[in-house]
Amino acid sequence: MVRIRRACATLALVGATVGVAAIPAGAAPVAGPQSTARATACPTGWGSLAKTDAGVGVAPMTDVRTGRHTCFDRMVIDVPGAGSGVGYTVQYVDKLYQDGSGRYIAVSGGAVLEVRVTAPAYDPETGAATYPGQVARPLPGVDLTGYRTFRDTRFAGSFEGDTQIGLGVRARLPFRVQQLDDRVVVDVAHSWTATG
Numbered sequence: 001m002v003r004i005r006r007a008c009a010t011l012a013l014v015g016a017t018v019g020v021a022a023i024p025a026g027a028a029p030v031a032g033p034q035s036t037a038r039a040t041a042c043p044t045g046w047g048s049l050a051k052t053d054a055g056v057g058v059a060p061m062t063d064v065r066t067g068r069h070t071c072f073d074r075m076v077i078d079v080p081g082a083g084s085g086v087g088y089t090v091q092y093v094d095k096l097y098q099d100g101s102g103r104y105i106a107v108s109g110g111a112v113l114e115v116r117v118t119a120p121a122y123d124p125e126t127g128a129a130t131y132p133g134q135v136a137r138p139l140p141g142v143d144l145t146g147y148r149t150f151r152d153t154r155f156a157g158s159f160e161g162d163t164q165i166g167l168g169v170r171a172r173l174p175f176r177v178q179q180l181d182d183r184v185v186v187d188v189a190h191s192w193t194a195t196g
Helices: 002-021
Strands: 051-053 063-068 072-078 088-093 111-117 150-159 162-169 175-180 183-189
Touching: 051 175, 063 150, 072 111, 072 150, 072 162, 088 175, 111 183, 162 183
Parallel strands: none
Antiparallel strands: 051 088, 063 072, 072 183, 088 111, 111 162, 150 162, 175 183
Protein backbone atom coordinates (compact mmCIF):
# COMPACT_ATOMS: atom_id res chain seq x y z
CA MET A 1 0.00 0.00 0.00
CA VAL A 2 2.84 2.34 0.93
CA ARG A 3 4.61 1.53 -2.35
CA ILE A 4 1.50 2.39 -4.37
CA ARG A 5 1.15 5.78 -2.61
CA ARG A 6 4.84 6.56 -3.22
CA ALA A 7 4.55 5.54 -6.87
CA CYS A 8 1.45 7.76 -7.34
CA ALA A 9 3.14 10.70 -5.60
CA THR A 10 6.26 10.26 -7.75
CA LEU A 11 4.21 10.12 -10.96
CA ALA A 12 2.27 13.24 -9.95
CA LEU A 13 5.49 15.10 -9.20
CA VAL A 14 7.12 14.02 -12.48
CA GLY A 15 3.96 14.97 -14.42
CA ALA A 16 3.84 18.40 -12.82
CA THR A 17 7.52 18.99 -13.54
CA VAL A 18 7.20 17.89 -17.17
CA GLY A 19 4.05 20.06 -17.58
CA VAL A 20 5.83 23.13 -16.24
CA ALA A 21 8.95 22.48 -18.29
CA ALA A 22 6.88 22.20 -21.47
CA ILE A 23 5.63 25.80 -21.17
CA PRO A 24 8.19 28.31 -22.46
CA ALA A 25 9.14 31.19 -20.16
CA GLY A 26 7.02 34.26 -20.80
CA ALA A 27 4.24 32.32 -22.48
CA ALA A 28 0.78 33.66 -21.79
CA PRO A 29 -1.49 31.34 -19.83
CA VAL A 30 -4.33 29.84 -21.81
CA ALA A 31 -7.69 30.88 -20.46
CA GLY A 32 -10.17 28.10 -19.99
CA PRO A 33 -12.77 26.88 -17.55
CA GLN A 34 -10.09 25.64 -15.14
CA SER A 35 -7.53 28.39 -15.86
CA THR A 36 -5.89 30.10 -12.93
CA ALA A 37 -4.88 33.14 -15.03
CA ARG A 38 -5.85 36.41 -13.38
CA ALA A 39 -7.85 39.05 -15.21
CA THR A 40 -6.36 42.52 -15.39
CA ALA A 41 -8.04 45.06 -13.13
CA CYS A 42 -9.20 48.00 -15.25
CA PRO A 43 -10.25 51.52 -14.28
CA THR A 44 -13.96 51.97 -13.67
CA GLY A 45 -16.40 54.83 -13.33
CA TRP A 46 -15.73 56.60 -16.61
CA GLY A 47 -19.30 56.52 -17.88
CA SER A 48 -20.50 57.36 -21.38
CA LEU A 49 -21.89 60.88 -20.93
CA ALA A 50 -20.39 63.91 -22.71
CA LYS A 51 -17.12 65.24 -21.35
CA THR A 52 -16.05 68.83 -21.94
CA ASP A 53 -13.51 71.45 -20.93
CA ALA A 54 -13.66 74.97 -22.38
CA GLY A 55 -9.89 75.48 -22.58
CA VAL A 56 -8.40 78.08 -24.86
CA GLY A 57 -7.35 77.37 -28.43
CA VAL A 58 -3.81 78.70 -28.65
CA ALA A 59 -2.04 76.44 -31.14
CA PRO A 60 -2.86 74.25 -34.14
CA MET A 61 -3.04 70.46 -33.98
CA THR A 62 -0.44 68.51 -35.92
CA ASP A 63 -1.14 64.81 -35.47
CA VAL A 64 -3.60 62.15 -34.34
CA ARG A 65 -2.32 58.76 -33.22
CA THR A 66 -3.85 55.70 -31.61
CA GLY A 67 -2.72 52.85 -29.38
CA ARG A 68 -3.99 49.59 -27.92
CA HIS A 69 -3.94 48.90 -24.18
CA THR A 70 -5.10 46.00 -22.01
CA CYS A 71 -8.24 47.79 -20.81
CA PHE A 72 -8.92 50.36 -23.53
CA ASP A 73 -8.07 51.76 -26.96
CA ARG A 74 -6.51 55.25 -27.00
CA MET A 75 -6.59 58.24 -29.35
CA VAL A 76 -4.13 61.12 -28.86
CA ILE A 77 -4.51 64.52 -30.54
CA ASP A 78 -1.17 66.37 -30.54
CA VAL A 79 -1.21 70.17 -30.18
CA PRO A 80 2.44 71.26 -29.75
CA GLY A 81 2.90 74.49 -27.81
CA ALA A 82 -0.59 74.45 -26.29
CA GLY A 83 0.43 73.28 -22.82
CA SER A 84 -2.58 72.03 -20.85
CA GLY A 85 -4.95 74.65 -22.27
CA VAL A 86 -6.48 72.63 -25.12
CA GLY A 87 -10.25 72.55 -24.75
CA TYR A 88 -12.39 69.64 -25.89
CA THR A 89 -15.86 68.18 -26.15
CA VAL A 90 -16.20 64.42 -26.57
CA GLN A 91 -19.65 62.83 -26.79
CA TYR A 92 -21.63 60.04 -28.39
CA VAL A 93 -23.74 61.18 -31.34
CA ASP A 94 -26.31 59.38 -33.48
CA LYS A 95 -24.61 60.67 -36.65
CA LEU A 96 -21.63 62.91 -37.36
CA TYR A 97 -22.36 66.20 -39.10
CA GLN A 98 -19.61 68.56 -40.18
CA ASP A 99 -19.60 71.95 -38.45
CA GLY A 100 -20.43 74.85 -40.72
CA SER A 101 -21.73 72.89 -43.72
CA GLY A 102 -23.93 70.37 -41.89
CA ARG A 103 -22.62 67.67 -44.23
CA TYR A 104 -23.25 64.11 -42.98
CA ILE A 105 -20.04 62.08 -42.57
CA ALA A 106 -20.49 58.31 -42.34
CA VAL A 107 -18.51 56.63 -39.53
CA SER A 108 -18.48 52.82 -39.18
CA GLY A 109 -19.05 51.07 -35.86
CA GLY A 110 -21.78 50.31 -33.35
CA ALA A 111 -21.51 53.84 -31.90
CA VAL A 112 -19.90 57.14 -32.89
CA LEU A 113 -17.89 59.43 -30.63
CA GLU A 114 -17.58 63.01 -31.83
CA VAL A 115 -14.20 64.39 -30.72
CA ARG A 116 -13.72 68.17 -30.86
CA VAL A 117 -10.61 70.04 -29.78
CA THR A 118 -10.11 73.81 -29.56
CA ALA A 119 -7.21 73.67 -32.00
CA PRO A 120 -7.44 74.23 -35.75
CA ALA A 121 -5.83 71.87 -38.26
CA TYR A 122 -4.20 74.90 -39.90
CA ASP A 123 -1.93 77.78 -38.93
CA PRO A 124 -4.25 80.69 -37.99
CA GLU A 125 -1.67 83.23 -39.24
CA THR A 126 -1.05 81.77 -42.69
CA GLY A 127 -3.92 79.37 -43.28
CA ALA A 128 -1.43 76.61 -44.15
CA ALA A 129 -2.51 73.12 -43.13
CA THR A 130 -0.77 71.71 -40.05
CA TYR A 131 -2.53 68.34 -40.27
CA PRO A 132 -2.99 66.40 -43.54
CA GLY A 133 -6.54 65.17 -42.83
CA GLN A 134 -9.12 65.22 -45.63
CA VAL A 135 -12.80 65.70 -44.84
CA ALA A 136 -14.80 62.45 -44.66
CA ARG A 137 -11.65 60.33 -45.09
CA PRO A 138 -9.95 58.08 -42.49
CA LEU A 139 -7.28 59.79 -40.40
CA PRO A 140 -3.89 59.65 -42.14
CA GLY A 141 -1.43 57.20 -40.59
CA VAL A 142 -4.03 55.59 -38.29
CA ASP A 143 -4.42 51.83 -38.78
CA LEU A 144 -7.04 50.23 -36.51
CA THR A 145 -6.30 46.63 -37.50
CA GLY A 146 -6.41 44.43 -34.39
CA TYR A 147 -8.08 46.99 -32.10
CA ARG A 148 -10.72 45.62 -29.71
CA THR A 149 -12.85 48.77 -29.46
CA PHE A 150 -11.96 51.25 -32.24
CA ARG A 151 -13.56 50.53 -35.63
CA ASP A 152 -13.19 53.68 -37.76
CA THR A 153 -11.90 57.26 -37.81
CA ARG A 154 -13.03 60.17 -39.97
CA PHE A 155 -11.70 63.69 -40.24
CA ALA A 156 -14.56 66.19 -40.24
CA GLY A 157 -12.41 69.32 -40.65
CA SER A 158 -11.79 72.55 -38.78
CA PHE A 159 -14.31 75.33 -38.33
CA GLU A 160 -13.84 78.56 -36.38
CA GLY A 161 -10.72 77.27 -34.64
CA ASP A 162 -12.10 73.86 -33.61
CA THR A 163 -11.17 70.52 -35.18
CA GLN A 164 -13.78 67.77 -35.40
CA ILE A 165 -13.10 64.03 -35.65
CA GLY A 166 -15.45 61.05 -35.82
CA LEU A 167 -14.37 57.95 -33.90
CA GLY A 168 -16.32 54.76 -34.62
CA VAL A 169 -16.33 52.27 -31.75
CA ARG A 170 -17.68 48.74 -31.30
CA ALA A 171 -20.55 49.85 -29.00
CA ARG A 172 -21.46 52.68 -26.66
CA LEU A 173 -18.76 52.04 -24.06
CA PRO A 174 -17.36 54.08 -21.18
CA PHE A 175 -14.66 56.61 -22.03
CA ARG A 176 -12.46 59.23 -20.40
CA VAL A 177 -10.71 62.34 -21.68
CA GLN A 178 -7.41 63.64 -20.32
CA GLN A 179 -6.01 67.07 -21.00
CA LEU A 180 -2.22 66.76 -20.84
CA ASP A 181 0.61 69.02 -21.94
CA ASP A 182 0.35 69.59 -25.68
CA ARG A 183 -2.30 66.89 -26.22
CA VAL A 184 -5.78 65.61 -25.54
CA VAL A 185 -6.14 61.87 -24.83
CA VAL A 186 -9.37 59.90 -25.37
CA ASP A 187 -9.53 56.37 -23.91
CA VAL A 188 -12.48 54.09 -24.73
CA ALA A 189 -12.85 51.00 -22.52
CA HIS A 190 -13.17 47.52 -24.01
CA SER A 191 -16.16 46.75 -21.78
CA TRP A 192 -18.32 47.99 -18.91
CA THR A 193 -16.75 45.54 -16.49
CA ALA A 194 -13.66 46.20 -14.39
CA THR A 195 -11.52 43.56 -16.10
CA GLY A 196 -9.62 43.53 -19.38
